[in-house]
Amino acid sequence: MTPEKIVYAKTPEERTAGLERACMILRAGGLVAFPTESFYGLAVDIRREDAVCRLFKAKGRSPDQPVLLLLPSLESVKDHAAATTPAARRLMGRFWPGGLTLVFKAARTVSPLLTAGTGTIGLRLSSHSLATGLALTLGTAITGTSANPSGVPPACTAEEAVRSLGPHLDLVLDGGRTAGGPGSTVLDVTVDPPRILRHGQVDRDSLKSCLAN
Numbered sequence: 001m002t003p004e005k006i007v008y009a010k011t012p013e014e015r016t017a018g019l020e021r022a023c024m025i026l027r028a029g030g031l032v033a034f035p036t037e038s039f040y041g042l043a044v045d046i047r048r049e050d051a052v053c054r055l056f057k058a059k060g061r062s063p064d065q066p067v068l069l070l071l072p073s074l075e076s077v078k079d080h081a082a083a084t085t086p087a088a089r090r091l092m093g094r095f096w097p098g099g100l101t102l103v104f105k106a107a108r109t110v111s112p113l114l115t116a117g118t119g120t121i122g123l124r125l126s127s128h129s130l131a132t133g134l135a136l137t138l139g140t141a142i143t144g145t146s147a148n149p150s151g152v153p154p155a156c157t158a159e160e161a162v163r164s165l166g167p168h169l170d171l172v173l174d175g176g177r178t179a180g181g182p183g184s185t186v187l188d189v190t191v192d193p194p195r196i197l198r199h200g201q202v203d204r205d206s207l208k209s210c211l212a213n
Helices: 012-027 049-059 074-079 086-095 129-138 158-168 204-212
Strands: 006-008 032-035 040-043 100-105 120-124 171-174 185-188 195-198
Touching: 006 012, 012 032, 012 129, 012 171, 032 129, 032 158, 040 049, 040 158, 049 158, 086 100, 086 204, 158 171
Parallel strands: 006 171, 032 171, 100 185
Antiparallel strands: 032 040, 100 120, 185 195
């Protein structure tokens, strides 16, 4: 990857210009790495199945593994989830934006490439300004999988993302070092009671307390 493909996005001016440039690339089917609360993520425009296929190839990801989405807003849940439950709405109100991914029954418009044929889709509203800003500027959800090949440690810096995926990346939004640590907690809200699929940033006791109210 050439240096001009790493775009600093640390000041307000840099962020605005960087997001616009990144979205031009996404609309053209490109792959963009960007920072989240924990690690760098890998975005494509979910409306382009060719870009989704590029993402799977870049990561060496099995097609039977679904890909979670990062939303532009709370209201956009309805564009990707077939329905929401009272429990899901309580969880969204308490933990979004933040480190909780909720797994819903997918709307019919969601590509089966993203659901891996499961009929469900993981959704999250990120608390990182660049992650949510990228989706807002694009006008739709973006993929939120980590910017590294499957089985390789995730990237906490733009440089690490380049070392992992450089030949596949069209742009990296450099927002500085991310915090690392656990990824998002993944909670299946298609069942009652909701079931933890992956432990992460939101602990079990906090989830139980929210659902008990």
